Amino acid sequence: MPGTVQSIERAAAILRTLAGGPGRLGLSEIARSLDLAKGTTHGILRTLQRVGFVEQDRVSGHYQLGGALLHLGTSYLDINELRSRSINWADPLAARSGEAVRIGTVLEGRVLVVHHVFRPDDTFQTLDVGSLLPLHATALGKVLLAYRAGGATAAQLDAYTRKTVISKRELSTALDQVREAGWGADVEELTLGQAAVAAPIRGYGGLVVGAIGVSGPVERICDSRYRPRQHLVTCVRDAARAVSRDLGAARQ
Amino acid sequence: MTESYVVAIDQGTTSTRCIVFDRRGQLVSLAQQEHKQYFPKPGWVEHDAMEIWRNVERLAPRALQRAGITSDQVAAVGIANQRETTVVWDRRTGRPLDHAIVWQDTRTDALVHELAALPGAQAVTDRCGLPLATYFSGPRLRWMLDHTPGLRERAERGEVLCGTMETWLIWNLTGGLHVTDVTNASRTMLMDVRALDWSPESLAFFGIPRDMLPEVRPSVGVFGTAVAAFPGVRIGAALGDQQAALFGQTCFTPGEAKCTYGTGSFLLLNTGTEPVRPENGLLSTVAYQIAGAPATYALEGSIAITGSLVQWFRDQLELISSAPEIETLARTVADNGGCYIVPAFSGLYAPHWRSEARGVIVGLTSYITKGHLARAVLEATAWQTREVVDAMARDSGLALKTLKVDGGMTADNLLMQIIADVLDVPLVRPLAVETVSLGAAYAAGLAVGYWPDLDGLRSNWHIAGQWMPAMRPEIRETEYAHWRRAVERTFDWIQPA
Numbered sequence: 001m002p003g004t005v006q007s008i009e010r011a012a013a014i015l016r017t018l019a020g021g022p023g024r025l026g027l028s029e030i031a032r033s034l035d036l037a038k039g040t041t042h043g044i045l046r047t048l049q050r051v052g053f054v055e056q057d058r059v060s061g062h063y064q065l066g067g068a069l070l071h072l073g074t075s076y077l078d079i080n081e082l083r084s085r086s087i088n089w090a091d092p093l094a095a096r097s098g099e100a101v102r103i104g105t106v107l108e109g110r111v112l113v114v115h116h117v118f119r120p121d122d123t124f125q126t127l128d129v130g131s132l133l134p135l136h137a138t139a140l141g142k143v144l145l146a147y148r149a150g151g152a153t154a155a156q157l158d159a160y161t162r163k164t165v166i167s168k169r170e171l172s173t174a175l176d177q178v179r180e181a182g183w184g185a186d187v188e189e190l191t192l193g194q195a196a197v198a199a200p201i202r203g204y205g206g207l208v209v210g211a212i213g214v215s216g217p218v219e220r221i222c223d224s225r226y227r228p229r230q231h232l233v234t235c236v237r238d239a240a241r242a243v244s245r246d247l248g249a250a251r252q
Numbered sequence: 253m254t255e256s257y258v259v260a261i262d263q264g265t266t267s268t269r270c271i272v273f274d275r276r277g278q279l280v281s282l283a284q285q286e287h288k289q290y291f292p293k294p295g296w297v298e299h300d301a302m303e304i305w306r307n308v309e310r311l312a313p314r315a316l317q318r319a320g321i322t323s324d325q326v327a328a329v330g331i332a333n334q335r336e337t338t339v340v341w342d343r344r345t346g347r348p349l350d351h352a353i354v355w356q357d358t359r360t361d362a363l364v365h366e367l368a369a370l371p372g373a374q375a376v377t378d379r380c381g382l383p384l385a386t387y388f389s390g391p392r393l394r395w396m397l398d399h400t401p402g403l404r405e406r407a408e409r410g411e412v413l414c415g416t417m418e419t420w421l422i423w424n425l426t427g428g429l430h431v432t433d434v435t436n437a438s439r440t441m442l443m444d445v446r447a448l449d450w451s452p453e454s455l456a457f458f459g460i461p462r463d464m465l466p467e468v469r470p471s472v473g474v475f476g477t478a479v480a481a482f483p484g485v486r487i488g489a490a491l492g493d494q495q496a497a498l499f500g501q502t503c504f505t506p507g508e509a510k511c512t513y514g515t516g517s518f519l520l521l522n523t524g525t526e527p528v529r530p531e532n533g534l535l536s537t538v539a540y541q542i543a544g545a546p547a548t549y550a551l552e553g554s555i556a557i558t559g560s561l562v563q564w565f566r567d568q569l570e571l572i573s574s575a576p577e578i579e580t581l582a583r584t585v586a587d588n589g590g591c592y593i594v595p596a597f598s599g600l601y602a603p604h605w606r607s608e609a610r611g612v613i614v615g616l617t618s619y620i621t622k623g624h625l626a627r628a629v630l631e632a633t634a635w636q637t638r639e640v641v642d643a644m645a646r647d648s649g650l651a652l653k654t655l656k657v658d659g660g661m662t663a664d665n666l667l668m669q670i671i672a673d674v675l676d677v678p679l680v681r682p683l684a685v686e687t688v689s690l691g692a693a694y695a696a697g698l699a700v701g702y703w704p705d706l707d708g709l710r711s712n713w714h715i716a717g718q719w720m721p722a723m724r725p726e727i728r729e730t731e732y733a734h735w736r737r738a739v740e741r742t743f744d745w746i747q748p749a
Contacts, residue, residue: 067573080576084663091683091716095278120683120714127717129665 330696
């Protein structure tokens with residue numbers, strides 16, 4: 001059995017100290033009460049601050065528990081923040097791939113579209129930010145499902161086309177493949193004639209906070225054997241990595 | 253054949269950037285460096301022009317290296333620059349005599365009041381299309397001549413030169429070419445916007461020796477060949493940053509307009525080849541001039557407080573922890589609940605120009621939540637845009653059909669929808685984030701034949717997003733009336749001492 005990680009124990013002790021304290025606490029007070037070096041304490045506090053578990057008062061410099069602790073069960077990243085941070089990478093993805101780009105996150109068992117860039121051909125298109133898509137029948141959804149603890153929790157596996165994955169076992173295999181490859185696809189699983197490729201967007205610590213992908217007519221997205229074209233997969237994965245880097249995920 | 257590229261130098265207020273673009277107008281690489289802001293006294297803002305030039309020298313090889321290209325693959329360099337920032341330097345040594353005075357600097361306030369009372373002030377305004385204000389470079393140059401011992405004598409002997417930032421950069425890039433472009437010259441108050449050259453009468457009014465001024469050239473056309481930073485590369489264009497954004501948004505036809513939504517917002521409307529005489533608090537400015545063709549003009553409306561109202565909401569009220577969360581908070585309610593915020597933090601700008609106005613929050617009841625306030629914050633940007641658009645329609649007779657948008661705030665979907673709703677025209681966002689530098693690159697590439705013509709540039713422009721108006725007309729009218737009443741409540745707050 002592996003040993004315990006000391007810095008995590010210390011981080012937990014700092015959180016308990018802040019939770020038990022009368023209000024905001026200064027660095028020296030925290031360090032003194034835990035008998036830790038100031039430098040060590042400061043390093044842990046800065047890390048906790050970065051993940052939102054601790055907040056620092058701008059004027060006094062004192063620390064308190066962060067708002068993110070109250071929302072541990074829900075998505076930590078505001079969806080509008082996600083859009084704002086990814087917009088500079090979604091545009092080049094649309095330009096390079098020549099296809100429409102969408103960014104999605106999970107909301108109540110579905111994919112919520114948080115950003116949409118039109119296919120750059122100036123045909124009439126409508127922004128579908130805010131619309132909800134099925135998790136199991138879309139590339140975005142499969143990527144989001146693949147990295148959720150507990151795996152396939154899509155309640156009902158409705159069939160949208162003949163190719164939609166509707167058996168739990170098959171879906172589980174598909175999600176294994178997504179984790180293996182680091183990207184996912186749907187080929188005519190939601191709409192006949194349409195296909196999509198998506199990859200995960202990671203925040204700090206590698207947490208998957210969303211997915212980014214391109215979609216379009218199956219003959220443009222896939223080769224003659226109905227497999228997504230390699231250059232599209234590369235473009236999508238590069239864009240996903242670029243957004244992840246911006247969000248503070250370690251380089252993979 | 254090796255692929256060639258165009259480079260833009262975007263010399264902005266806080267940083268300088270070099271960006272490499274390919275033939276499709278796609279960003280290939282970017283290098284950026286901030287420069288120091290000097291605040292020697294309240295209201296004074298200065299830059300070290302030498303620091304800015306050194307940054308360009310450092311950024312040029314970095315941008316090329318990141319793109320994996322060499323300078324012989326660069327077809328042309330274009331410059332977009334912060335406007336109205338003015339510097340004076342020694343013709344012989346090339347050293348600035350002092351820091352550059354930045355566009356935000358208000359040290360010429362008293363001088364501008366004095367000048368406005370002189371006979372001939374109205375004629376100056378008529379010739380240049382701008383009101384007398386601290387914003388522009390002419391009064392700034394006069395201030396330098398008045399406050400630097402010996403400067404006037406040296407200027408009259410032709411020993412010192414002045415210019416805005418593109419002039420300074422071209423001087424250094426070419427090793428001594430002293431030129432400006434019509435868009436930057438149109439922000440000095442010294443140029444006759446019809447003649448497109450310095451007006452002797454305006455120079456006499458401000459007391460500025462002709463010999464210290466650069467030669468006025470078209471914005472799009474080869475200025476010269478660089479000997480530093482990009483040795484051997486032709487300088488194909490120079491434009492003020494907002495004019496560059498208009499060019500980058502390919503607003504080449506009268507009636508086409510763009511708005512850049514940032515800390516403040518700048519709306520420019522192409523008005524064609526005749527300058528429009530502004531009567532509703534807007535500025536008349538040169539949009540661009542292609543060498544050998546007549547100039548294209550624009551009306552400009554600046555809104556001082558847009559993104560900075562969101563920042564105020566975040567930093568001063570602390571109701572949100574990041575700017576994008578304003579949308580999340582605003583979406584917790586269906587409407588503004590009868591609440592309006594007019595951010596006249598330092599008076600109202602276009603089209604009202606009321607310096608004695610101060611901000612208000614009106615319509616407060618016990619029903620109002622922070623969600624309603626967030627909504628009112630976003631609506632303030634939308635209604636301010638509407639006021640500028642209405643003033644432009646009155647001045648130009650051109651009705652807006654769509655508004656092209658860019659800038660950081662375009663990431664806010666709710667804001668974009670509200671603006672489309674209150675303007676009652678579609679908003680379109682192009683697939684190009686960096687419209688300022690793209691405009692400089694387009695202009696430079698056009699000058700050297702890298703792109704064939706304006707249509708060639710238009711075909712590079714693609715819609716990345718579109719918001720259609722969806723507000724019922726009667727609601728739009730009622731809300732606009734409420735907004736106007738809220739604006740009236742800001743008037744006359746600061747009383748004469």
